[in-house]
Amino acid sequence: MNRRLFLGGIAGAAASIPFLRTFPIGANSAALPKLILMSSPNGFLVGRNGNTNLNYEGWQPSNFSGGGEVALPERLPEVFRPLEPHRGRILLLDGLFGAEAHAHCGSAGLLTGFPASFPNGRNATFFGGGPSVDQFLGSQLGVDPLNLAFNIQLQAMEKGERYWCYTKKDAPVTPIQDPRVAFTRVFGDVDLSDAAARRAAEARQIRRGHVLDTVAQDLKSMLQKVPASDRPRIEQHLEHVDKLNTDLLSGPACADGSSDVGDYDPFKSQNFPRVIRDHSRIAVEALACGATQIVTLQCGHMGGARLIPNWPEFDISSTYADHAIAHAFADLDGAGRCKTVNNVRTCLPRSTGITQGIKMQRVYNKLFAELINRLKNTIDTDGRPMIENTLVAHIKPMGTNHSRTNLMWVVAGGDGVGVRGGRYQIVGNGKSDGEKRWVNNFLVAVCRSMGVDVETFGQKSNCRRPMSFD
Amino acid sequence: MDSMRLIGALCALLLPLPTLSGCTGMVHEPGAQNDPGEPQANARSAISASPLRRLTSTEYRNTAQDLLGQGDELTAIWSELASIPDGDAHGFASGNIAADLEVIRQYQSVAEKLAEAAVSTQRSFLVSCDLGTPECVEQFITQFGRRAFRRPLSSADVERYVALYRAVSEADGLDLALETVIAGFLFSPNFLYHKEFMTNASQNSNGVDGAIALDPYAFASRLSYLLWSSMPDDELLDAAGAGDLDDDTGVAAQVERMVDDPRFARTINNFHEQWLELSLLESTERTDPEWNDSLKQAMRQETMQFVDYVWRQGDARIETLLGASFSFVNGPLAELYGIDPPSKDFDRVDLNPDERSGLLTHASVLTQFGTVFPEVHRGLFIRDRILCDRPPPPPPDLELDGTVSRLETQPCSGCHVSMDPIGQGFAGYDSMGRKENPDSADDRPAFQVHDNSRSLDPSLVGTFSSLREFARRLATSEHVARCMSTEWFRFAMGRGESERDAWVLDQLGTDLAEADGDLRHLLLRIAMSPWFRARAEATP
Structure with a gap:
């Protein structure tokens, strides 16, 4: 049937919208594996391996006395304390090694397993060197990942550390930064109970289809004229237009979300917690209604240079951004943490860096804990809490002393995705080549948890030390 | 703009440049159809490909x-x-x-x-x-x-x-x-998309190796996005359709009209906003008591009004951009600068030339590059955007001990010595660009320019004891003229330069220096250049 006629037929039908996907909840059918990858800026204050007098032990469980693994005690390390209610679900992975040599370009390698690519020279913006694991899994599983973020500074043209998802080398995926847009993408923007609104929306979809057909013709015409070197760009553009055309058929992925998103500026630091909570809610509901199996949630620009925490509910109010706090914690560059106001020069001392740094990590982990909680309270198609079938990871771009060594990431989930929680595990040692556990092995494990069996991910030579989450 | 000056500049530009339309020689014939006054190197020169790009x-x-x-x-x-x-x-x-x-x-x-x-x-x-x-x-x-x-x-x-x-x-x-x-x-x-792939195979590129002339409409667009940061108007499209852009006189007439048009201000604004990275000022969040949206706006407006004045009413010279002791401020900015407020917001005011030197000391610039690691970022700004000598990023896997000094410890010092000693010259300004001890002569640290890589004009290397001396040296340096040419080339072409473009940049830099740093002359020179009317031939 012609697509336009198909939509036209729907417009005339009084029955429920057939193209809205609705999944039975608690129907005891098999549940699909799901993935949420969350990031937050800089590192988890891992002080180990730095100058001995800079050591900070607040990331490590009190009962850890060496070796590879220890069961998590009831009292978690102070930066992970918000995760205590989910202690049995979480796995603290310590000692991963980043794919990109330069820490501040690390965001490009976190999910790709490749060093950063610099298509315009080392001093320009960098990108991922291959597809990120979310996009790879999306293509394998036939689902569209939902890529969400708090302000990653696209408007400011800030170099690097913006993107962490890529469809291929040098092809970043722009995340949705405004929860209102995310809501509309998943649930549409039409009140389905209003027949007139429905009719208007359907007519609009038909007009959109006409525009997409016209634009596709323009692209095909342009394709004949551009030099061979530019053709892939137009071909990709055409693929996206075709995808939009296909999406017109299916309409919004889900019938309705729990509530609309309020009206606020999602790009302001002060609204950071609200944005992440809204995104989290939409993400879990999108998983619940089958809109996707894969979500990424990026808590801002990976360097955190302009994320200034003034969040009373978390008892943190700072004049310094996350990045400056991270530097103060590691006591890097004393002068750089200084500024002068009214002729008085003040510096962020390391002690304050530690205090505020701990609070910042707790904020991120609290928001991560809330995400886990949502998954616990959402029933999956097999009748169990969705967390059982969801691999959730909290990923950070930096490790020891603002470098790529000893990255510490947190995994949560259940048996449906092969996660056995309640553990702290040292997975590698960045000091020794033979003991490095590159993030590539983590990404391989993620693929396998999602039912996609791969031997390597990203740079193959980094994949020699397999790991799993159980 | 002073139209007599402009016409003079255009005439001067017309003389030495060969035309596209008058040429019939083969593209790859070295020297063929070259104007006798044109350096022979041009005939053997090429330009890099410009990949397809969207409108910004x-x-x-x-x-x-x-x-x-x-x-x-x-x-x-x-x-x-x-x-x-x-x-x-x-x-x-x-x-x-x-x-x-x-x-x-x-x-x-x-x-x-x-x-x-x-x-x-x-x-x-x-x-x-x-x-x-x-x-x-x-x-x-x-x-x-x-x-x-x-x-x-x-x-x-x-x-x-x-x-x-x-x-x-x-x-x-x-x-x-x-x-x-x-x-x-x-x-x-x-x-x-910019449709620069639309070329005119019947025209050669006149001395630019491996290049092919843009078709008139593609050239009209390139011209309008350079001079207006926007689409061509009907008149320019008509000129393209009538073949008026096929010869230098027709191009000059359009260029003259376009720089006199208010839309020219958009390009001035667009270039400087990016060159000075002012968009980052907008997203800078601080909790200093004085810091608010209206102060941010004022800082931005001061700079935009200043560059607009210098370009469209003033002499458009590098020396003025980097060395002027006047600006346009409102009350809060006047207070920040320690001067009496003007009778009307953003009227022109005179500033102390020992403390203020054009864009170098605008509150917008000092704040933008002074919020985090000021001595590094202010020094990097000079090194990168004014000297085009950006140091490489820090080496990989650098594990820093917090007690190290960037200037005394390898590998940090290798690069930081080219930035920090310049940035330290601005140490007398707080992170919002306020002079900390305006009456103290002791509070005027020197600007030290090192050149470990031996890439700078020797006259720029050394210690400059005052802001005024430092700014003057920058403004009169041929190295800075070449850098400004490079920055405008990047802006005009929407891409970085490569070795194949070196001859273009050399030529533009020399021209600009000979024109006493007149940036308007530079812009006109770009618009009138044969390479600007061509693109690299497509690779098979």
Whole structure:
């Protein structure tokens, strides 16, 4: 049937919208594996391996006395304390090694397993060197990942550390930064109970289809004229237009979300917690209604240079951004943490860096804990809490002393995705080549948890030390 | 702008440059058809390829505003547009990264919203006939399409958009059909991309090896995005269609008209906002008591008003940009600078030349580069954007001990010695650009320029004991002239330079230095250059 006629037929039908996907909840059918990858800026204050007098032990469980693994005690390390209610679900992975040599370009390698690519020279913006694991899994599983973020500074043209998802080398995926847009993408923007609104929306979809057909013709015409070197760009553009055309058929992925998103500026630091909570809610509901199996949630620009925490509910109010706090914690560059106001020069001392740094990590982990909680309270198609079938990871771009060594990431989930929680595990040692556990092995494990069996991910030579989450 | 000066400059430019239209020699014949006065090196020179690129967000906005007759009032749409990411060409926005699916969705959303707003508020600006008649529909599509696509539509294009109009008008009426057609134009790749692949095979590139001349419409667009950061107007498109851009006199006439047009201010604004990275000022969040949106705006406005004045009313010289002891401030900025406020906001004020030196000491610049690691970032700004000698990023796997000094410890010192001692010259300014101890001569640290890489003009190396001396040395340096030429080249071409472009940059830098740092001369020189009217031949 012609697509336009198909939509036209729907417009005339009084029955429920057939193209809205609705999944039975608690129907005891098999549940699909799901993935949420969350990031937050800089590192988890891992002080180990730095100058001995800079050591900070607040990331490590009190009962850890060496070796590879220890069961998590009831009292978690102070930066992970918000995760205590989910202690049995979480796995603290310590000692991963980043794919990109330069820490501040690390965001490009976190999910790709490749060093950063610099298509315009080392001093320009960098990108991922291959597809990120979310996009790879999306293509394998036939689902569209939902890529969400708090302000990653696209408007400011800030170099690097913006993107962490890529469809291929040098092809970043722009995340949705405004929860209102995310809501509309998943649930549409039409009140389905209003027949007139429905009719208007359907007519609009038909007009959109006409525009997409016209634009596709323009692209095909342009394709004949551009030099061979530019053709892939137009071909990709055409693929996206075709995808939009296909999406017109299916309409919004889900019938309705729990509530609309309020009206606020999602790009302001002060609204950071609200944005992440809204995104989290939409993400879990999108998983619940089958809109996707894969979500990424990026808590801002990976360097955190302009994320200034003034969040009373978390008892943190700072004049310094996350990045400056991270530097103060590691006591890097004393002068750089200084500024002068009214002729008085003040510096962020390391002690304050530690205090505020701990609070910042707790904020991120609290928001991560809330995400886990949502998954616990959402029933999956097999009748169990969705967390059982969801691999959730909290990923950070930096490790020891603002470098790529000893990255510490947190995994949560259940048996449906092969996660056995309640553990702290040292997975590698960045000091020794033979003991490095590159993030590539983590990404391989993620693929396998999602039912996609791969031997390597990203740079193959980094994949020699397999790991799993159980 | 002083039009006599401009005409003089244009005439001077016309003399030494060969023309495109007058040439018949083979492209690859070294020396063929060269003007005797033109360096022979030109004939053996080439230019790099310019990959296909989209309009930047700023170019899209300006183009949409000109096309639809819209102003700044559509703030929500402009804000959505601004969130579409641009690529980066050595510090200048460029649509050189591929558009991903989300970006295409954003373009669709922006196009739909702009079209809806246009039909709602600008209908009479857009349509002057009865859209109920087929003739009017075709007329509208032909005329509007020529402006939107920056070239005449082919008959197939016209048919396609007429069909789009008809399909919608039959079901939804004329206004929605008009809205849909406008959305289609705005969402079309013919609108979204610079179409520099449209070349004129019948013209050679006149001394630029491996290049092929742009067709007149593609050249008109390149000219308008350089001088207006926006689409060509009807007059420029008419000139392209009439063949007036095939010779230097015709180009000069258009250039003269365009730099006299208020739209020229957009390019001045657009270039300096990016060169000075002022957009980051907008997203800078601080909790200093004085820091608020209105102070941010004031800082930005001061700089924009200053550069606009220097370029469009002043002498447009590097020396003035970097060394002027006047500016345009309001009350809060005057307080920050420790001077009496002007009687009217942003009137011209004189500043202490020992403390203030053009853009170098604007509060916007000192704040933008002074919020985090001020001595590093202020030094890096000079090194990168004024000397074009950006140090490489820190080495990989650098594990720092917090007690180390950047200037005394390898490998840090290797690069930081080229930045920090320059940045330390600004140590007397706080992180918002306020002079800390204005009366103290002791509080005037020196600017030290090192040159470990031996890449600088020797006259720039050394210790400069005062801001004034440092600024003067920068402003009169041929090295800085070449750097400014490089920055404008990047802006004009939407890409970084390569070794193949070195001859262009050498030529522009020398010209600029000989023109006493007159940047307007530089811009005119770019617009009139043969390489600017060509693109590298496509690789098979």
